[in-house]
Amino acid sequence: MTGYGEASRELHNKRFKIEIKSLNGKMSDIRFKSNTSLKDKEIELRRMIHENAVRGKFDVNLNIESTEAENDDSLNIKLMESYSSRLKEFADSQGLEYGDMLQSIIRLPNIIQLNDEGLNTEEWSVVKSMTNEALEGLMTFRKNEGVSLENDVLNRVSNIMSLLKSIEPHESSRIINLKERINRNLELYLGKDKVDENRYEQEVMYYLEKLDINEEKVRLEQHCKHFTEAVQKEKIEKGKKLSFISQEIGREINTLGAKAQHSEIQQIVVNMKDQLEKIKEQVLNIL
Numbered sequence: 001m002t003g004y005g006e007a008s009r010e011l012h013n014k015r016f017k018i019e020i021k022s023l024n025g026k027m028s029d030i031r032f033k034s035n036t037s038l039k040d041k042e043i044e045l046r047r048m049i050h051e052n053a054v055r056g057k058f059d060v061n062l063n064i065e066s067t068e069a070e071n072d073d074s075l076n077i078k079l080m081e082s083y084s085s086r087l088k089e090f091a092d093s094q095g096l097e098y099g100d101m102l103q104s105i106i107r108l109p110n111i112i113q114l115n116d117e118g119l120n121t122e123e124w125s126v127v128k129s130m131t132n133e134a135l136e137g138l139m140t141f142r143k144n145e146g147v148s149l150e151n152d153v154l155n156r157v158s159n160i161m162s163l164l165k166s167i168e169p170h171e172s173s174r175i176i177n178l179k180e181r182i183n184r185n186l187e188l189y190l191g192k193d194k195v196d197e198n199r200y201e202q203e204v205m206y207y208l209e210k211l212d213i214n215e216e217k218v219r220l221e222q223h224c225k226h227f228t229e230a231v232q233k234e235k236i237e238k239g240k241k242l243s244f245i246s247q248e249i250g251r252e253i254n255t256l257g258a259k260a261q262h263s264e265i266q267q268i269v270v271n272m273k274d275q276l277e278k279i280k281e282q283v284l285n286i287l
Helices: 042-053 077-094 121-165 168-189 197-210 214-232 239-260 263-283
Strands: 003-011 014-023 028-034 056-066
Touching (some): 014 121, 042 056, 239 263
Antiparallel strands (some): 014 056
16 A cells, blocks of 8 residues: 655754655565665664555655764765856856855755764664654555545445346346247257257256356355455455455356346446456555
8 A cells, every 4th residue: 555654853963854655565575765874773674664564665765964064074065066066057047146055055965974873772762763653654644545445445346236136137038038049049950849848948957057147146245245344354454365355256257247148137247347347456555
């Protein structure tokens, strides 16, 4: 599921900020970007994110910058000169006044440099606290999206159930049409006087039993109810289970379509498939 969370803190002369963005993903894929060393901390951060957010593609951006220059080496003078030169060129080309560019330049990326010495105990505590706060924001974002997803898939399952019930009025005419077609073919290719009536009735009954759709209807209804129950359960990770159930729903719908041999029922099956495809698309967004 998509989500976003951020948090920031200040400690002594440093400003900390973390952003966590998530996209849909079958596995847990976490990518870190930071301007400081996390060699001994990255595994712990990955564990925190995985335990809270379960799975998805995560972009984690941790930025630590100084709020004041500690010494002469903390200012990237060459980069400041480069920014200044480019800003002046742009101002000249646009006919703009230079003004006081220093305040603007000092806020540009990488102007104030930090010694990349990793995180001390106090800083690490701040980063963990920030990470938990950002994860809470991300999960709240996901839950809000989840409410919309839940309403959508439940509505579509309900539509499939309604379409299933709409098959019933066509079933009697379906059987009549099948029998009439068999009789027409029999008279056309063999002639009824050449057929044993008892054997003929047995074969017709066998054929109609092979095309009976009651079992598929019962199983489809059960799968839809199972899907609804799975969605409504208080469980964080349910996307894979819903995917499996939706496959079973699709199997029964396809069998209904193959057996129907009735134009109105075929149209109902097409509408069911349309609803199911939209359910499958949404299930990909569910954890």
